[in-house]
Amino acid sequence: MKILFTNNLRGYYGGVEQVILNYTRGLTRRGHECYFAYGIDGRDPEDFSKPFLDTYQCSEFCESDAGQPFDDILAAVKPDVVFFHKVSHLPKGLEHNQTVRKVRMVHDHDLWCPKGTGYFTRNRMTCHVAAGWRCYLDGAFLERSEGGLFPVKPTSIQAKIREMRRNHLFDATLVVSTYLEDQLVINGFPPERVHICNPILEHDDPNPEPVPEEPNVVYIGSLIRGKGVDLLLRALHRVKCPFHLDIVGTGKEEAALRALSSELDLEDKITFVGWVDHEDVPNYYRKSKVMAIPSCWPEPFTLVGQESMRHGRPVVAFDVGGNSNWCDHDHTGFIIPEQDIAGYAAALERLLTDTELAQKMGANGTARVTERFSFEKYLDKVEGHLKGDG
Numbered sequence: 500m501k502i503l504f505t506n507n508l509r510g511y512y513g514g515v516e517q518v519i520l521n522y523t524r525g526l527t528r529r530g531h532e533c534y535f536a537y538g539i540d541g542r543d544p545e546d547f548s549k550p551f552l553d554t555y556q557c558s559e560f561c562e563s564d565a566g567q568p569f570d571d572i573l574a575a576v577k578p579d580v581v582f583f584h585k586v587s588h589l590p591k592g593l594e595h596n597q598t599v600r601k602v603r604m605v606h607d608h609d610l611w612c613p614k615g616t617g618y619f620t621r622n623r624m625t626c627h628v629a630a631g632w633r634c635y636l637d638g639a640f641l642e643r644s645e646g647g648l649f650p651v652k653p654t655s656i657q658a659k660i661r662e663m664r665r666n667h668l669f670d671a672t673l674v675v676s677t678y679l680e681d682q683l684v685i686n687g688f689p690p691e692r693v694h695i696c697n698p699i700l701e702h703d704d705p706n707p708e709p710v711p712e713e714p715n716v717v718y719i720g721s722l723i724r725g726k727g728v729d730l731l732l733r734a735l736h737r738v739k740c741p742f743h744l745d746i747v748g749t750g751k752e753e754a755a756l757r758a759l760s761s762e763l764d765l766e767d768k769i770t771f772v773g774w775v776d777h778e779d780v781p782n783y784y785r786k787s788k789v790m791a792i793p794s795c796w797p798e799p800f801t802l803v804g805q806e807s808m809r810h811g812r813p814v815v816a817f818d819v820g821g822n823s824n825w826c827d828h829d830h831t832g833f834i835i836p837e838q839d840i841a842g843y844a845a846a847l848e849r850l851l852t853d854t855e856l857a858q859k860m861g862a863n864g865t866a867r868v869t870e871r872f873s874f875e876k877y878l879d880k881v882e883g884h885l886k887g888d889g
């Protein structure tokens with residue numbers, strides 16, 4: 500097949516871009532030709548482009564003046580299938596194009612949620628209803644304004660819902676968890692065209708180091724409101740045993756989190772590590788006795804969770820989004836009811852004080868990765884949906 504990948508961004512940013520590269524390398528090994536159309540450049544765009552036969556900037560994805568119309572890219576590549584990823588705006592009339600197969604991978608909540616968060620702003624509780632009038636009550640008619648006189652500007656909820664509905668006509672929609680499947684069906688996507696494909700990163704067979712005796716908790720991720728690091732700090736404030744927390748990552752909430760750690764008298768027990776190069780991240784998995792995933796944002800499917808299990812580390816996560824799709828409660832870690840800080844603290848303390856339990860859960864996680872998270876089987880499934888025989 501000739502496969503045209505599309506994404507807002509060309510470059511390294513997050514899990515979406517890593518998944519795209521994994522697809523591309525795997526499908527190329529199987530003899531497929533992979534091309535890439537994008538809106539704007541991110542970090543190291545030239546290096547990101549290496550696995551593709553060619554890349555094209557599209558003026559329609561991010562409503563930019565740069566690039567060329569999507570129809571011109573289609574004419575140049577002549578793909579058998581267009582594989583859409585995180586694209587803000589579909590090219591005009593694409594949903595009615597019958598000459599090329601159209602498949603979309605939904606990585607997060609931008610497609611169905613006008614605010615893009617999947618939770619209610621006031622209390623950060625998960626949303627389980629269709630986009631509509633409740634979005635007005637939650638302030639989804641406003642969005643951030645970059646460089647304007649005011650921090651926010653008006654936006655059209657109905658326009659976002661219309662954009663979402665254009666995707667109803669795609670040949671297949673791939674989602675990364677049962678939560679996203681439920682949300683798309685609630686929002687009118689034909690159930691027979693929605694297929695679960697849990698994202699799996701390509702790695703060698705895991706060979707984890709033993710869980711350390713030291714009571715180290717590690718968080719890896721962005722420092723933004725939806726990641727719930729403030730909930731993690733409040734949970735650790737309740738933990739009575741010794742511990743140390745490494746916070747690996749950066750984000751706009753860092754100053755507020757530093758202030759909260761001081762307010763909770765946790766400063767001596769926390770290290771804000773900051774940005775870490777990709778090749779150095781495994782050192783923090785190895786250092787951890789327990790990995791904390793405190794997201795209140797309904798994680799579509801947490802790659803950090805998969806990586807934690809690969810390194811033989813137990814996880815404590817809230818029961819939001821797709822977390823229960825990869826973490827087996829009381830077997831590979833603990834899934835705690837949404838925003839239950841006391842329950843989260845109890846789970847952390849149990850693992851920090853019981854090395855044998857942490858080691859057992861970590862080993863269970865490694866076994867699950869080995870048994871269930873086969874990249875080649877995952878690629879078989881994605882390849883089938885791209886061909887139309889999935």
